[in-house]
Amino acid sequence: xxxxxxxxxxxxxxxxxxxxLQCAQDMNHNSMYWYRQDPGMGLRLxxxxxxxxxxxxxxxxxxxxxxxxxxxxxxxxxxxxxxxQTSVYFCAxxxxxxxNSPLHFGNGTRLTVT
Amino acid sequence: KNEVEQSPQNLxxxxxxxxxxxxSYSVGISALHWLQQHPGGGIxxxxxLSSGKKxxxxxxxxxxxxxxxxxxxxxxxxxxxxxxxxxxxxxSGYDKLIFGTGTRLQVFP
Numbered sequence: 001x002x003x004x005x006x007x008x009x010x011x012x013x014x015x016x017x018x019x020x021l022q023c024a025q026d027m028n029h030n031s032m033y034w035y036r037q038d039p040g041m042g043l044r045l046x047x048x049x050x051x052x053x054x055x056x057x058x059x060x061x062x063x064x065x066x067x068x069x070x071x072x073x074x075x076x077x078x079x080x081x082x083x084x085q086t087s088v089y090f091c092a093x094x095x096x097x098x099x100n101s102p103l104h105f106g107n108g109t110r111l112t113v114t
Numbered sequence: 115k116n117e118v119e120q121s122p123q124n125l126x127x128x129x130x131x132x133x134x135x136x137x138s139y140s141v142g143i144s145a146l147h148w149l150q151q152h153p154g155g156g157i158x159x160x161x162x163l164s165s166g167k168k169x170x171x172x173x174x175x176x177x178x179x180x181x182x183x184x185x186x187x188x189x190x191x192x193x194x195x196x197x198x199x200x201x202x203x204x205x206s207g208y209d210k211l212i213f214g215t216g217t218r219l220q221v222f223p
Contacts, residue, residue: 042213107156
């Protein structure tokens with residue numbers, strides 16, 4: 001079982017460049033999430049999709065956009081990358097958005113913006 | 115003060131030792147999650163609990179709702195247990211998770 005698959009694993013961007021992080025899950029989960037992880041801080045929610053067709057901002061949405069392409073796929077786009085977006089990004093999914101069911105995470109994308 | 119605090123921040127142990135990682139929180143919660151993150155790797159959900167105690171293999175998680183405290187215990191620790199352990203809480207009435215900053219555990223042979 002693949003679970004949650006994220007691509008790419010690593011990426012280096014120059015300031016101002018754009019990129020899309022891809023995420024897909026094969027567990028028929030309704031809810032999907034994008035988090036960022038920075039040293040000394042807990043995971044922070046960027047955007048989430050409670051169900052297919054809906055997306056909502058999390059704690060730190062500025063500079064990002066998302067698309068819930070279908071039930072399986074949830075992508076994160078950086079339109080104009082900034083050094084402050086250097087981070088490790090994790091996609092996750094769960095049965096629903098209540099947080100009373102386990103989260104399943106991808107392996108992460110390490111992004112460096114120079 | 116962070117809403118979720120973990121202690122210790124770093125922990126080293128010898129193989130076979132009993133390990134305890136603590137998580138304290140300041141809000142009423144619906145559920146608490148324990149996650150494991152291996153170096154350079156993804157994050158795995160270990161437990162989700164709202165009361166009492168859960169056990170899976172050598173891992174035991176307990177929660178005391180009144181004291182707003184949870185512990186993760188590892189019995190007979192092994193070098194493969196070396197990882198960052200993260201506590202996260204779901205505040206009552208909110209669809210969100212608040213994460214702790216993690217406890218880094220190293221188990222030496």
